[in-house]
Amino acid sequence: RALVTGMGHTSENRIAIVCDSDPDKLAEALSDGSYAGPLISAPRRIAAVGGKRDVARLAITTLHSASPEAPALLSLPEQAPYGRIAIDRDGCTLCLSCVSACPAGALSDNPDRPQVSFIESACVQCGLCQTTCPENVISLEARFNTEASAMQPMVLHSEEPATCTSCGKAFGTKSTIERIKSQLAGKHHMFRSDAQVNLIEMCDDCRINAQWNMEDSLLRTTSPRPRLRTTDDYLEAQESGLSVEDFLKEH
Ligand code: SF4
Ligand code: SF4
Known part of the structure; x- marks a missing residue:
């Protein structure tokens, strides 16, 4: 009903659930016109191929194309199974927990760089990514996007990888390193001096080497x-x- 109303039609008497199991009564219900509102457009055939959501999308966009006044983005009530997510980039550390949590394949990463991409047509607005995000930077918006771009991946957040200050190897993301630094530097007993804080910006190998060579290294002073x-x-x-x-x- 929200979709039909959003396209500029009345939703009055348009949608009904017919539960009759008697085929004769079902045929009667479908043909007597009691469930039909005024015709929106001439009936059109669609090839109902693909999964449930593919068929639904095809039906909705076909109806949309027959509604000249309809906007491309249709607002839907909260918890509708169509919509997009937004990520507040300032708070996102690109930990990729949301990508692992998404059951619909709407979120994906990039093996070559820290990045989160999103395909709107695949999102079922389940909210698992929002619940999983350790930084609470994901918000949901229920809507139906009729544009073809809704089926293409779009980058929500991307960053240059952090590089080790000692050997230059790429590891982690800059925002994650900065966040760890802000939480540990000067606050944790193992990260008081500048040399100790610098360890945070090194890859695993260089960190161990640097720790070993530090003056008061615990690695060397143990008996x-x-x-x-x-x-x-x-x-x-x-x-x-x-x-x-x-x-x-x-x-
Ligand atoms: S949005 Fe949240 S869960 Fe996803 S990468 Fe960013 S911080 Fe991690
Ligand atoms: S709301 Fe659900 S389907 Fe949509 S991106 Fe988040 S986890 Fe994936």
């Missing part, structure tokens, strides 16, 4: 691992009449 005791140690200690601790001290 050596104790020697492993074997059965032979116990047997030899027994033969020499020593406790195993004393035997190990002497050998």
Whole structure:
């Protein structure tokens, strides 16, 4: 009804659910005209191929093309199964959790760079991406977009990858690194000095190297691992009449 009204027609007496299981009564209900409002256009045939949503889209856009006054974007009530999402780019860290959560394939990433793309015609407005987003930067808008662009992927957010300040290798995204820095630098006991904060901007390998070479590195200051005791140690200690601790001290 929202779609028909949005196209500029009256929705009065246009849509009905006919539940009759008796074929004769069903035929009668369909032919007696009691469910039909004024004709919108001459009846047209469509090839109902594809999935449920494909067929529905084809029927809706065909009806739309017969409605000269209709706008390209039709507003729908909240929780309608058509619409788009928007991402507040300032808060998005491109963690891609929303892409993993989308059950309809409406969201996708790019293997070559940090990026989220969206296909509006595939979105069922389930809200899973919004619930999953750790930064709460996704909003939903119910609507029907009749334009062909609704079936094409559009980039919602994209960023240059962050590069390691030591070796230049691409890793993570700049916004994620900046966010981690703002939360840890000077606030966490392991990220107090400049050298420690700089570790955040390094890739895994360079971070370990830099940590190892730091003056007060925990990696180097830990005591050596104790020697492993074997059965032979116990047997030899027994033969020499020593406790195993004393035997190990002497050998
Ligand atoms: S919108 Fe949210 S879940 Fe999606 S990439 Fe951005 S921060 Fe992650
Ligand atoms: S609302 Fe649902 S279908 Fe639409 S993009 Fe989010 S997770 Fe995917």
